[in-house]
């Protein structure tokens with residue numbers, strides 16, 4: 044549904060216009076007198092209803108287009124690629140060197156994998172959150188609004204794994220396709236580094252690399268953040 048478009052079919056607007064005209068041309072004191080201004084008003088009614096009956100530009104812009112479908116497919120693929128590759132590397136790094144070493148791995152590979160996936164799918168993909176570890180991942184106004192909306196939906200019972208959002212917005216005069224997909228907090232392995240009881244050596248390493256870290260204290264199932272994708276429209 045498009046809230047910006049008043050849906051009146053041409054047939055209904057014609058009928059409304061006709062009844063408006065009849066109203067204006069109603070016999071006055073038994074005479075069939077129609078004033079000039081009444082007739083002009085009638086013509087304006089006809090034009091107004093014809094206009095309302097036509098789908099406006101807003102309606103057309105919000106209809107799904109083939110470009111939307113291909114952008115959505117690319118965005119989903121980039122988010123999935125980033126999520127799966129990162130998680131596999133993270134688990135491997137913890138297994139190989141323990142969580143303290145894995146923090147450094149995550150720090151260097153997360154941006155590199157994001158860059159790879161961006162190039163592979165001709166988009167820009169990254170991660171963001173309301174509470175971030177790396178300030179470079181802080182949300183912009185759009186991302187904050189969508190993250191807050193995800194939180195509201197989760198609080199109302201939605202499954203965080205199913206939440207995604209797409210929108211085509213205008214940024215600096217350019218049309219930009221935007222996509223976000225919620226990242227739930229899993230008990231394993233996420234809580235090791237994002238939970239409430241971090242191992243002291245791990246906590247110290249995170250503090251050293253991320254002095255402004257806000258990304259601890261999470262519970263399983265809580266929204267940890269989101270994948271965020273942008274694609275400029277030509």
Ligand code: HEC
Pocket residue numbers: 130133137142143145146147149150153154170171172174175176177178180226227228229231232233234235236237258267268269
């Ligand atoms: C070994 C520790 C470690 C584990 C385990 C871990 N993370 Fe992180 N996480 C980090 C680090 C370090 C960063 C900052 C990365 C950077 O500099 O971009 C981070 C950043 C993030 C971000 C980006 C937003 C931000 O806060 O900067 C998200 C989202 C995230 N992690 C989700 C998860 C999820 C979901 C899991 C479980 C699947 C997980 N993490 C497991 C260490 C970890």
